[in-house]
Amino acid sequence: MTDTSRVAVVTGAGRGLGAAIATDLHAGGHRVALLDLDGEAATAAAKALDPAGESAVGVAVDVRDPAALRDAFDQVRSSLGVPEILVNNAGRTVPRPVWDIDLDEWDDVLATNLRSVLIATRELAPAMRDRGWGRVVNMASLAGQQGGLVAGAHYAASKAGILVLTKIFAKELAAAGVTVNAVAPAAVRTPVMDAMDPGQLERSLATIPVGRLGRADEVAALVGFLCTEAAGYITGATVDINGGVFMR
Known part of the structure; x- marks a missing residue:
């Protein structure tokens, strides 16, 4: 996949899905800022993409802290340029x-x-709107569509909220060439599953129509596509990637 080189920001990118998404975007020619509470993990993941630090940087930030998040974005602008992609x-x-x-x-x-x-x-979408191009992808979850499942009610509620917030921002920004979409993964092998009971994991696997767990790179490829020019007519959507666990 090739696309115009842009500056992308991925939060929670130190490991797991975030790192896979950053890798996919970087492979697509973008300069990528990997933000994570674990600054060492973010830096290590960025160096794995570009040891010179010219097209990938790691930034330590607590996304719960608005001031810290704004400071992190200032670092990104200084080191890579103005972000046009936000995951x-x-x-x-x-x-x-x-x-x-x-x-x-x-x-x-x-x-x-x-x-x-x-x-x-x-923080980032107004500049995208002013430039007439932008991509925002929000990571939701099957839990936000069907309830808590294995995750807690607070996790499910937050992911359901993301689905609504995605639609609101999509309506606000669509006319300016900025798309906003959500991706709802489920049954994907991530580090979170390492803490699951093996028996519970086995039972979950039996409910997946395709007969296997998903891979982080498959989710990353979907996110990467939504960040391309070719996805410009998709906005306000929630795209499922769950092996057929939830069909609609």
């Missing part, structure tokens, strides 16, 4: 029964997963 991927997953979630944990999960999408998009 809101940062997230926190806490499997816990709804009855056992304390309010501080609820607020923290929503601040990480949902509020950060609002802040990051409001």
Whole structure:
């Protein structure tokens, strides 16, 4: 896949899906900023893409902190240029029964997963609108479509909120050439699954029509496509990638 070289920002890019998405965008010719709470992981992932640091940089940031996020974007502008692609991927997953979630944990999960999408998009999308081109992709989840599933209610609620926020921003920005879409993965092999009970994982695998778990690079390729010129007529959409677990 080739496309005009742009500056892309991926949050939660130190590992897992975020790192895979950053890798795909970089392979597509983009300059990529990898943001993560774990600055060392973000830097290591960026160096793996470009040891010289000219087309990939890692930035340590807590997406729950609006001021820190704005400072991180300033670093990106200084090192790579003005971002025209934003992938809101940062997230926190806490499997816990709804009855056992304390309010501080609820607020923290929503601040990480949902509020950060609002802040990051409001910070970067105006410049995209002014330039007449931009791509925003928000990472949702099957949990936000069907309920908590394995993840906690706060995680599911945050991902459901992302679906609505995606539509709102899509309507606001469509006329300016900026698309905003959500991607809803499920049954994808990520580091989060390492903590799952093997028996539970096996039972989950049996419910997947394609008969296997998804791969991070498959999700990344979908996100990468939504960031291309060819995807300019897709906006406000939630694109499922779940092996047939949820069909509609």
